Amino acid sequence: MKPSAWQGICLVFRKELTAGLRFRAAWAAMLMFALTTLACASMALQGGSLEPRMQAALLWIILFFASMAGADRVFADESTAGTLLTLRVYGASQAVLLGKLCYTFFLLLVLAAFTVPLFLVFLDVTVKEPLVLLGAVLLGTGGIAAAGTLIAALTTDASTHSGLFSVLMLPVILPVFLPAISLTASSFGADGAGSPYLGAMALYDAILAVGASVLFDSLWYED
Amino acid sequence: MWGGLDAAPQKGRGMRRGSMEERQTDAGASIVFANVTKRFGAHTVIHGLTRTVRGGCITAVTGINGSGKSTFLKLAAHLIMPEEGAVHVAIDGEEVRRAALRAKIALVTPELRFYARLTAWENLAFVLGARGKKLTKEGYEALLGRVGLAREKTGGMRVEGYSTGMRQRLKLAALFGTDARIWLLDEPGANLDEAGREMVRAEARAAAGRGTLVLWATNDAGEEAEADETIRLAGHLPRLS
Numbered sequence: 001m002k003p004s005a006w007q008g009i010c011l012v013f014r015k016e017l018t019a020g021l022r023f024r025a026a027w028a029a030m031l032m033f034a035l036t037t038l039a040c041a042s043m044a045l046q047g048g049s050l051e052p053r054m055q056a057a058l059l060w061i062i063l064f065f066a067s068m069a070g071a072d073r074v075f076a077d078e079s080t081a082g083t084l085l086t087l088r089v090y091g092a093s094q095a096v097l098l099g100k101l102c103y104t105f106f107l108l109l110v111l112a113a114f115t116v117p118l119f120l121v122f123l124d125v126t127v128k129e130p131l132v133l134l135g136a137v138l139l140g141t142g143g144i145a146a147a148g149t150l151i152a153a154l155t156t157d158a159s160t161h162s163g164l165f166s167v168l169m170l171p172v173i174l175p176v177f178l179p180a181i182s183l184t185a186s187s188f189g190a191d192g193a194g195s196p197y198l199g200a201m202a203l204y205d206a207i208l209a210v211g212a213s214v215l216f217d218s219l220w221y222e223d
Numbered sequence: 224m225w226g227g228l229d230a231a232p233q234k235g236r237g238m239r240r241g242s243m244e245e246r247q248t249d250a251g252a253s254i255v256f257a258n259v260t261k262r263f264g265a266h267t268v269i270h271g272l273t274r275t276v277r278g279g280c281i282t283a284v285t286g287i288n289g290s291g292k293s294t295f296l297k298l299a300a301h302l303i304m305p306e307e308g309a310v311h312v313a314i315d316g317e318e319v320r321r322a323a324l325r326a327k328i329a330l331v332t333p334e335l336r337f338y339a340r341l342t343a344w345e346n347l348a349f350v351l352g353a354r355g356k357k358l359t360k361e362g363y364e365a366l367l368g369r370v371g372l373a374r375e376k377t378g379g380m381r382v383e384g385y386s387t388g389m390r391q392r393l394k395l396a397a398l399f400g401t402d403a404r405i406w407l408l409d410e411p412g413a414n415l416d417e418a419g420r421e422m423v424r425a426e427a428r429a430a431a432g433r434g435t436l437v438l439w440a441t442n443d444a445g446e447e448a449e450a451d452e453t454i455r456l457a458g459h460l461p462r463l464s
Contacts (some may be wrong), residue, residue, distance in 0.1 A: 003355040011352045015338065015345075022340040022381075082336035088302065089330050090323055090350040090397075221321040223301040 008092050012099020016074075018206065025072035026107070034115040042122035046087035049124060056184035059119050060177060064144065066150070067108050067117065070167065071148040072099045074102075075156040084156070093220035097212060105145035112137045126190055133187035136180045139201040143176030146205055153219055175204050186197040232398070251278035252314050252327070252404045252436040254299050259308035261294055268294050272308070274454060278404065278436035281427055283450030285442060290456040292440035293332065296407045300328050314404055326354065329403035331394045331411045339383035343372055343393050346382060350397045358400070370396045387414040399426060407432055409440045424425055424449045 020026060041058060050058065078084040087096055087114070116137060120127065127133055147169060155164045179197040186192055251405055254276045261269040268291040276282050276299070284292045297303045301324055311431050312319050337346040351358065358366065370392040374458055377385075382393065391414045395448050398406060406427065412420040422444065427437050431451070441447055 003352065007355075008353060011349055015341070015349050018345065019338055019340045081339065083338055085302075085330075085332075085335050086337060087351065089300070089328065089335070090353045090401075091324060092325075092353065095353065140256070210363065217321070221325075222304045223320050223324075 003092075003095075005094060005098075008095025009102060011101045012091065012095055013102050013106075016100060016103035020103070020107070027110075028075055029069040030066045030107070030111050031114055033069050034062055034111060035118070037062045037066070038115070038118050038122050045123065047124075051180070052188035052190035053185040055123060055125055055188050056121050056122075056181045056190070059116070060140065060181050060186060062115060062119070063104075063108075063112060063140070064173070064177065066111055067141075067144050067148065068169070070107055070111075071104050071144065071152070073152070074104055075152045078123055079156050088220065093217050094213060095104075096220070097153070097216040101145055101149040101209070101212070105142055108141035108145055109138075112141055127187055128189045129187040132183055135185065135198045136183035136201075139198065139205055140176055140180035142205045143180075143201065143208060144173060146208035146212055147172045147176070150215065152210070153216060172208070176201060176208075238265055251434045252312070252437065253277045254405070254438070255311040256298070257309050257311065257314075259298060259305045259310060261291070261298060261303070261305045269298070269456070276436060276438055276454075278400050278434045279431055280451035281431050281437040281439055281449060282436060283447045283453045284440040284456060285447055285453055286456035287442075292456060293334075293409050295454075295456065296330075296332065296409055296438060296440055299405070300324070300330060300407055300449050306330075312405070327397045327403055328407060329401045329407045330406070330409075331398050332405045332409035333413065335394055337382050337390065337393055337397075340381055342379055343367055343377060343385075343396070344379070346393065347396060347400060349402050354379075354401050356400065356402070366396050369399060370422070373395065388416065388419065391415055392419065395426070397422065403435070405436045407438050407440070410443075411439065412441070412443055414444055420445065 041062075049140055075084070078087055117135075119125065149169045151172065155168065179201050182192060183197050183201075230438045256272050256274045256276075258313055258455075259269055259418060260267065268289075272295075284295050290322065294303070297310070298305060301312070301320065304310075312327075320328060337343075338349070341349070344367070347363055347366065364374060367377075372389060372392050377389070382390065385393065391411075391430050395411070398408075408423075410429070411423045411427075415423065420443075427439065428449065431437050439450060447453060
């Protein structure tokens with residue numbers, strides 16, 4: 001009997017979550033990176049304030065690099081532990097991809113839920129448009145999750161995995177990163193970006209997810 | 224310089240339930256190796272192999288270390304592809320590839336690992352669930368008990384606490400639980416005690432009796448003797464001088 005796509009995705013997500021919660025290294029690395037960077041930035045500013053665009057850029061730099069501490073491991077950990085073969089034999093390609101993508105997205109949402117409030121407090125930032133900030137964070141982390149999962153799969157067998165992951169990630173993520181910064185700046189009170197950027201980010205996220213889905217079969221099956 | 228030759232099929236202890244010729248029908252599983260050559264870099268492991276393996280019997284693949292036994296199994300599973308020739312897998316007369324093929328195979332190899340931070344029950348729930356099978360609690364207990372990993376023995380501990388023999392038994396539990404039509408076993412008796420090896424032989428025989436294609440890479444004389452036929456791989460190893 002073949003499981004439904006949804007059941008397969010839920011199985012992979014639940015497996016990732018259970019294993020992740022029992023080890024917690026990826027979670028700890030991400031959250032500690034975010035906390036350390038925030039504390040350093042806050043102390044360096046000594047009560048001073050930044051322009052909204054600089055604030056937004058700083059927030060996304062923290063989110064991006066903190067996510068790199070955990071999100072690039074989704075397939076590399078399987079390869080290191082020797083479980084990738086098990087996953088290849090028993091897991092359907094789309095269930096594996098989307099289950100891991102959902103888990104990475106969830107991980108990044110937790111990271112954002114931890115980082116953004118602390119950022120607002122530590123750097124004394126006032127949010128003028130909370131819904132725009134919420135949209136930017138959701139779509140920005142969604143884009144990082146989609147791009148990160150695909151590139152992690154592509155670079156799993158590379159001997160220089162981490163370096164290659166970062167190099168490939170930059171051009172793929174820029175179309176998400178730049179509007180996310182503009183939208184976040186706008187939510188902090190800067191002039192400029194608005195809802196058209198949200199639509200463009202949602203479209204790019206969808207393209208990334210569909211592209212990952214189409215490409216992944218050729219990575220998963222040799223024949 | 225490269226030496227050696229390839230497959231030299233031989234009958235093992237004979238067909239227990241009819242000859243191979245009687246089974247040359249569309250029913251059941253079959254794997255056809257058609258003039259297959261596999262290289263790793265400049266090293267040719269398998270050269271020009273042509274062979275058909277069918278369901279309903281146990282086929283042993285033997286040969287010295289490096290002769291290509293594990294490669295043979297991976298080719299059968301389409302986990303790697305040959306440089307030349309083709310490997311055709313058919314179920315009930317219909318060729319299967321990609322997801323349809325993966326759904327029909329189960330693998331026990333030294334490279335296969337289960338999730339160390341999950342329990343045996345959680346690992347089985349994951350791999351069987353991925354194949355669309357959901358057992359009751361009693362079903363999982365029975366399956367684990369069948370391979371000697373009953374809860375009373377393991378205490379429900381995570382796989383990271385298992386010995387190599389217990390991990391091998393967990394691989395076998397997944398194999399038995401999936402109802403796969405093709406069993407690809409690479410040294411399945413490795414790390415098992417005599418009772419465990421006997422269990423593997425009995426289960427493989429029972430599976431072959433149900434029509435399952437059992438391909439068994441081994442250097443163990445007892446396992447080879449259990450097989451209905453044998454493919455000997457001589458390999459293409461580099462000469463040392």
